[in-house]
Amino acid sequence: MKQRGQLRIGIPRVLNMYAYAPLFSSYLESLGVPAENIVYSDFTSGEMYRAGSSRGSIDPCFPSKITIAHVHNLIFNKHAHKPLQVIFFPMFDVLLSPLVNARGHNACPTLAVTPETVEAAYTKETDLFTEHGIRYVHPLVDLSDRKLFARQMFQAWAPILGLAGEENERATEIGYRELGRFESSIRRRAREVLDQLESEQKLGIVMVGRPYHHDPGINHEIMEQFQKLGYSIFSQSTLPLDEDLLERLFGKEVRAGVISHPLDISDVWKTANSASSNHKMWAAKFTARHPNLVAVEISSFKCGHDAPIYSVIEQIVERSGTPYFSFKDLDENRPANTIKLRVETIDYFLKRYREDRLRRKEKEAKIERQLAEYEHRLREQCTRELSAETA
Numbered sequence: 105m106k107q108r109g110q111l112r113i114g115i116p117r118v119l120n121m122y123a124y125a126p127l128f129s130s131y132l133e134s135l136g137v138p139a140e141n142i143v144y145s146d147f148t149s150g151e152m153y154r155a156g157s158s159r160g161s162i163d164p165c166f167p168s169k170i171t172i173a174h175v176h177n178l179i180f181n182k183h184a185h186k187p188l189q190v191i192f193f194p195m196f197d198v199l200l201s202p203l204v205n206a207r208g209h210n211a212c213p214t215l216a217v218t219p220e221t222v223e224a225a226y227t228k229e230t231d232l233f234t235e236h237g238i239r240y241v242h243p244l245v246d247l248s249d250r251k252l253f254a255r256q257m258f259q260a261w262a263p264i265l266g267l268a269g270e271e272n273e274r275a276t277e278i279g280y281r282e283l284g285r286f287e288s289s290i291r292r293r294a295r296e297v298l299d300q301l302e303s304e305q306k307l308g309i310v311m312v313g314r315p316y317h318h319d320p321g322i323n324h325e326i327m328e329q330f331q332k333l334g335y336s337i338f339s340q341s342t343l344p345l346d347e348d349l350l351e352r353l354f355g356k357e358v359r360a361g362v363i364s365h366p367l368d369i370s371d372v373w374k375t376a377n378s379a380s381s382n383h384k385m386w387a388a389k390f391t392a393r394h395p396n397l398v399a400v401e402i403s404s405f406k407c408g409h410d411a412p413i414y415s416v417i418e419q420i421v422e423r424s425g426t427p428y429f430s431f432k433d434l435d436e437n438r439p440a441n442t443i444k445l446r447v448e449t450i451d452y453f454l455k456r457y458r459e460d461r462l463r464r465k466e467k468e469a470k471i472e473r474q475l476a477e478y479e480h481r482l483r484e485q486c487t488r489e490l491s492a493e494t495a
Contacts, residue, residue, distance in 0.1 A: 108136035108265055114178035114188040114238075117144040118171045119215050120196045122315040123341060124247065128192070130282035131257065134275045135265055143182050145174040148321025152177055153436055159225040164214045165406045166435045167316045171218050172225050179226075179236055190239045190264060193219040198248040199379040202345060203386055204365045206376035209248060212314075212409055216244075239264065250276060287342065295344035297336045301396040305465070307458055308336040310391045312417060313402035314380045314410075315341065323402050324438045326431055329447045330400070335454075338397070340387030353393040372420055378409050388417045392424040395461075398454065399428045405435040427457055 113132060115121065121128075121144075129142050146152060148170050156176030157169065171193075178191055195218075196211040203209075219242035226232045226240070233240045243260035246252045254276040261267055301308050309330055317323045318339065327337045345367075354366035363371050369385045376382045384401075391399045399421045403410040414432070421428040429450050431443070 105136050109138060110141075111137055111190065111265075112141045112143060112186065112188045113137060114143045114145070114182055114191045116171055116174035116178065116191075116193050117147065117319070118174050119167060119218065119316050120199065120211060122318045123199075124196075124283065126286040127247075127279040127283040128194070131275045131279035134278040135261075135267070135271065137265075143178070143188065145177040145182065148174070148319050150321075150436075150438070152321070155180075164408075165404045167314075167319075167322055167404055168214055168218050168221075169436075170322070171222050175222050175226065179232065179238065183236055183238065188238055190241055191233070193222065193240070193242045194260075195219045195242055195244045196247070197244055198246045200247045201379050201382060203367045203369060203376075203382050205368045205370050206382050208377040209379040209382065210377055211379060214408070250280065290339075290342040291344045294338055294342055295346055295349070298338075298344060298349075298394075298396070301336060305458075305462060306336075306396065307454055308338055308397050309400050310338045310340060310343070310387055310397050311402055312340050312384050312387050312391070312399050314384075314404075317402045317404075322404065322434070323431075324434060324440075324443055326400070326402065326443060326447065329444065330451075333447070333451050340383050343387060343390050353390065372416060373413070381409050381413055384410075384413065384417060385420070388420040392421045392426050398426060398457075400450075401428070401430040401432070402434065403430070403432045405433040427454065 115125070115128065117125075125144070129139070132142055133139055153170055153173045156173030159172050159176070175191060175193070178188065182188060195216050197216060199209050199211050201209040223240055223242065241260050241264070243256050245256050254273050257276060258267060258269065258272040262272070298308065300306075309327075311317065311323075311327055313323065320328060331337055350366035354363065357363050357371075358366060363369075367386065369376055369382060369389065372389065373382070373385045376385070388399060391397045399417075401414075401417060403414075410432075414430075418428055418430070429446075431446070
């Protein structure tokens with residue numbers, strides 16, 4: 105336990121870690137590793153990419169390429185400041201998902217094996233991990249099977265932490281529990297903001313993107329620019345799942361037999377194997393059915409999983425009359441002026457869209473008042489006529 109208290113572990117802030125960091129941090133903390141000794145790499149930036157990209161040996165997509173720079177950041181920045189003993193970069197196989205009736209919840213295969221490519225980049229000519237006294241740990245993990253996940257984590261950490269099987273299982277349960285608490289707290293906050301938007305008749309934006317698109321260096325701070333303009337931003341993985349809300353948005357379709365459950369996407373996507381693609385589909389359905397939300401899809405250049413679903417997501421959203429916008433093929437290049445112009449153009453459109461909605465609602469409310477007044481007068485007239493006949 106004393107050795108665990110002194111152990112410092114570096115974790116790249118990349119890819120699916122944007123969704124599952126609470127699980128791994130809680131797992132390690134519960135085993136005696138101090139929170140301050142779990143060190144994440146910095147957010148992606150141009151400086152980081154330029155500093156670490158010289159070892160690049162992969163060219164599928166920017167989120168995958170940037171991982172080499174994040175490990176460089178851990179070795180030559182974090183480790184240089186205070187030594188790390190381990191760099192932990194798990195390979196995700198199957199992910200968690202609240203969706204039902206999907207054929208699978210697999211991670212992107214390119215991203216799944218990226219930690220192997222990173223290892224090759226840092227050991228090809230000379231083993232930089234060994235030179236710096238760092239152990240590189242990158243187990244394959246299946247988050248959908250807790251027993252299997254526990255075994256995979258035990259095999260990875262037992263030689264380093266001196267784990268017993270019982271404490272590993274306990275740490276696994278704590279990791280899942282804390283991940284659930286973290287997600288519940290964000291979904292709870294999302295519901296509060298969504299209710300506020302409804303009461304104030306304002307618009308919010310759902311970022312239809314993958315977990316790593318939360319990284320401002322990968323999404324080029326597009327979401328931050330919208331936030332500065334006053335829009336609340338919702339993540340596709342943290343939309344509220346309250347039963348009353350799902351009933352309001354999907355209840356009619358469930359009762360009609362179109363879908364079996366509010367979290368079913370089989371009506372729009374039969375080949376539901378990829379977890380992030382599935383979540384994008386469901387987020388598009390949710391956005392299309394909520395009158396106070398609009399969709400902004402974010403996608404990276406060369407994303408093979410996004411390409412087949414571009415048109416499907418656009419059709420889901422726009423068929424309901426909901427505004428849909430996209431920033432596709434994002435890579436390491438950041439055309440700041442172009443992005444700023446597009447954001448301002450979208451903002452202008454959404455202001456006009458909101459004004460039109462408010463005018464329509466006022467007109468509908470006026471018609472309803474007129475109908476109510478007509479019905480009231482008609483009832484009074486009928487009452488008077490009935491009274492006269494009775495007399």
